Structures are given as structure tokens and as C-alpha cells.
Amino acid sequence: MKQINIKALAQELNLSVSTISKALRDSYEISEETKHRVLEMAAKLNYTPNPYASSLRGKKSKNIAIVIPEVADSFFSQAINGIESVAKGKGYHVLICLTHENFENEQAILKEFQSGRVDGVLMSVSSETASGGHIQELIAKEVPVVFFDRALGEVPATRIVTDDFQSGYKATMHLIGQGCRNIAFLGVSSKLSISNDRMAGYRKAMEEKGLPFREIYCSSSPEENYTLIKEMLQQPDRPCGVLASVEKLATLVYQVCSDLQLNMPADVKLVCFSNLGIAAMLYPSLTTVTQPAFEMGKAAAAALLKLLEKKNTDPAGLNMVIPSELILRGSSL
């Protein structure tokens, strides 16, 4: 099939290219009757406006991007649904791009967006991201960015987060209340806001009770993390409580306990930040800090659309905190 352009439409209707163009832009200079004829023929010939041409004329792409580390995490898949529920209603297409927790991937994706492929970006930074030059460059090119969940402190943009500090504190207090004294915190990266805030909450609870910290940073390699967790649980002074800061670490704690024949919750009590729908069917069922993923996605998309519609011109953006919920189950009771 041949690509139909405005010129072909003009020939078909015996009108000038400029008339067709104005009709398609719903210009007041063109009669309703002509507009109707043009639209009918455009539909018949399956004419699609060239977005690149439109973009050169300064129009918007009507695309927004979600830039996240991964999709194999129930938090992100629920947040995506929240974002799409808002964006679709406003006629935006949503593109998802994955960084795989890699800073260079994240830089390359944002660089690509500098040229106007998307109107705005919703992002959760990678665990390697320690500086925001690439994000600020994008904002400087007038592509607004809104953070959700994982924000970068130095970039003055709107951020929709959950109460990571409070949640870390509450989860740790729960483990202490269950009789744990030796509690380990499994973090993801010392560069990551959520990991640090959750750890700060853990530290505050441990400090209040005069208990020693025990913090382990996991990597993005499941094999390395399995080994780290196994070594930790093989030590004579192994922790009897574990607070895992991201979902993928929970699976590994279950695996290690099974392989070392440690009983959960008798030998090891576990609380994990996770939105897994299947948490209640695990053996034992998993105590979770469940984040308001869908709501965070909705709020982030709504904030971005406001920026795109120039309804919010505050450059520093807003800071919205939506609380998480501690759901007690068998792994810590």
C-alpha cells in the first residue's frame, strides 16, 4: 500500500494542498462542507498525519514515556496500570522503556528523548543513578520529568513517593515486637533514595531499642544475591529477622531458607517491601509492606499531564507522599 500524504489527498479531491492542510487543522478559513469532504476522503484512503512533520511544526507527539528499571516487579506493573488509566483518558500513548538498573542505559534513553519523541517522562531511577545531569538536560529541553517511587534528590522535579522511612521503621518495630534482636536490612544500593529512606527507618527503630545495625547491599545479580544471603544465614550469629527492601530479594530468602533447612518463621522472620498478589499463597505466607502502586502511578501521570497542559508552572514541583501498608502474614508471626 502506498503511503498517502496531503498531496495525494489534494489531487484526489481536486483541492489545493493548503486547503487540505487547513481543513485537517480545523481552520476557520475552511467551510464545514469542505472539512467534511476532506475528512471522509482521509478516512477512505487511510491517511495518517505524519507525526514527524507535525512535530517540526511545533506540535506535540502525544506520547509520554515511563522509564523504569524493570517490569518483573509487581510494584512497577501496578504503577504502569495506574499511569495508563490516567494517560489514556487524555489521549496520550504510553511507551515503557527499561533501564535494567543500568545508569548508561538510562542516560541513552533520556538522550534519545531530548529530540522530542515524547512530550514528558515519568521515571523511577536505576539503582546505579547517583547524579542527575541527564535528567536536567532533558528538562532544559522542555521535556518535563516527574519522579515516582525512586527520585533523585538533586533534581528539582515533582516526586510522588511513599512513606519509605515510616514504613521501614514500622516493619522493624514489628520484627522487634516478635522477639527479634538481631535484624538484618537488605538494601539495593546506597545511591537509591528508597533504599536509603527504608534503611533510615530501620536504623531509627534499632537505635531506639539499642540494637546493632546489620546492613547488606545486594546487587542486580540474583546469583550474587543468593550467595550473599546464604552466607549471612550460615553464620553462627545469623539474623533471626530480615527486612528486605525490594520484592526480588524475598524469593531468594525463601530459597536460601529452604536450601539451608531453616524454618520460617521459627528460625528466620521475614518482612518484604512487595506488592505480590500471590504473597498470601507462599509457604509461609509473606508479611509485606504493600505500596500504593496504582495510586502512585495515577498521581504521577496526573502531575505530568498538568505540567504538559501548563497548569502547573512551579519549577520545583510538588512532593506527594502516599502511605504504604504493613500487612502481617505467616513469615513474621
Added chain:
Amino acid sequence: MKQINIKALAQELNLSVSTISKALRDSYEISEETKHRVLEMAAKLNYTPNPYASSLRGKKSKNIAIVIPEVADSFFSQAINGIESVAKGKGYHVLICLTHENFENEQAILKEFQSGRVDGVLMSVSSETASGGHIQELIAKEVPVVFFDRALGEVPATRIVTDDFQSGYKATMHLIGQGCRNIAFLGVSSKLSISNDRMAGYRKAMEEKGLPFREIYCSSSPEENYTLIKEMLQQPDRPCGVLASVEKLATLVYQVCSDLQLNMPADVKLVCFSNLGIAAMLYPSLTTVTQPAFEMGKAAAAALLKLLEKKNTDPAGLNMVIPSELILRGSSL
């Protein structure tokens, strides 16, 4: 920051716009020394080529899209990783677009791609997709499409699938071997290739053993599906074996069994098509038909890149089948 264009570069270097443009396109007409000066200044001023302008000149976007129903499914998240492992090496950006199992969403996404935003598409059709006009229109606009997992029979394009029929047959034979006579098949949609092929394998096994079919089509609503499964397991002649054709149905069978106080596997044996990493930690652990998701993603991306590089001009495409694996666990033993 101001958007730097070719004109600004030209002014900065005191060269003509045409010289800059040719230098950036690595034209033989321009000396190596000038090219070097232009590239250095372009880097210094953070010049990004305008992709819309490039595209109007007939260049490629170097974007490929993955169009899938959802990401909250371990098959798709692993397949995405397989696709990206291939695409990244060839310098392609990968965009993910979700249909949420809705045919109109799928049509809108492909329509958008007709205008050249992406060079090619990897797709798994929605459960509502019964006809392929929207896919054929895209192919006619010279945007190649490769199916992975869920293909549409009527569209002559490359398809990378798994052995759904054989897997359905093997899983059913396993349940029969465990003493089940009354076995239900939970399908997704009568329009969906994978659901139909898996069901055909189930039927063949049941027929061979002279057992009656019992087939239920689930929807995309978890609430509706919960009710359907509950009604099925509340009947006096409830099935003692269940073969679920997609991952999200497994969670619901666990929930219903728990709510009805039915014991798995004593009262109900379950096999599910799933790639859940956590399947072994469920209670009871889940017997799965595990698909070669990562390999399917890799193969699909490799096939698409061949088409983009015009190394494969066979319009009907190839049909690759990568086998799945039946992994026996507690839910059916």
C-alpha cells in the same frame, strides 16, 4: 537551555548549513578535518539530531516496539529481557506498549506506528483480537511485524511460538496419570491461538482416554474469574484436576481452594502454564508448563532485525517452535 539546531552550529563554526549537514551525514564531499570540527562543536553544544527531520528524509528511527497485553506476567517480563538482549547489541531502542487485552487499544497503538515512529514491531496479540486488518495495514506501510507467543493465523508473518498443543497434551496426560478423571481446562479466549492450541492438546489426551471435556473461558476481570472458578469447585461433580492456560489463573485457583477449604493436591490437582520464579515457594508448590520465554524473545528480536536489515525477504516469514517444559511440583503430585 536553547535547542541547538544545525543553523546554530553553522553560525558557531562560520560554515554553511549545508556543509554542517553533509559533515554530520559523513559525506565524502567534506574534509576529515571539517568533519572533526563539526562533531566536536556538536558534542560541546549538546546538539541532538532531530529524529523527525531525519525521518522525513527517509531515515530509520532505530526504535522497535513490543506490543503485548500486560507486563504483570512472568512470561512477558522474561520475553522482554530476551528481546532487549538482542536489540541493544544492534543499537535499537525498545519501547513497550500495553494493550491490556483490549482490541481497540491494540488497533490504536498500531495505527500510531503507521507513521514511522518505530521501524518494526514484535507482538503478542490481545485475547480479543480476532482479525488482523490493523496488523496487515501496518505491514503494508513497510513496518515489519513478528509475532511471539500469541500469533494471528491469518496474518502471514514470522511467528516464534512454543509447542502449546504438545504441552497441553503432556500436562493433561500427567493429571490423568495422577488418577484424575474429571479434569477442567481454564482457557482465556476462543480467539486466542495459544489458548486454543493448549486446549486442543487437552482434548486429544481426554479423547484418547475416553474422558469428557470440561472447558471454561475466563475473562480479563479477576473478580469474574474468581467467581467462575469458585462456582466450578463448589459443584458436587467438581473437577479433581485443573489445567490453567495462563499464570494469573493459578493465583485464583489457590485462593478459591483456600476459601472453600479444599486441599491441594488431595482434593484438587493443578497444573498451570507459568514462568513464575516463585512457583516452588507456593503452598503447595506449583506444577508448571514453563515456556522458553527468554529464548522466544531473543529469537523474535533476531527475526525482526533480519527483516529490518533486509536479510530475509520471505513475506510469509518463518515459523519457529521452541519447546516448553513440564515441571512437576506439589500441586499435582
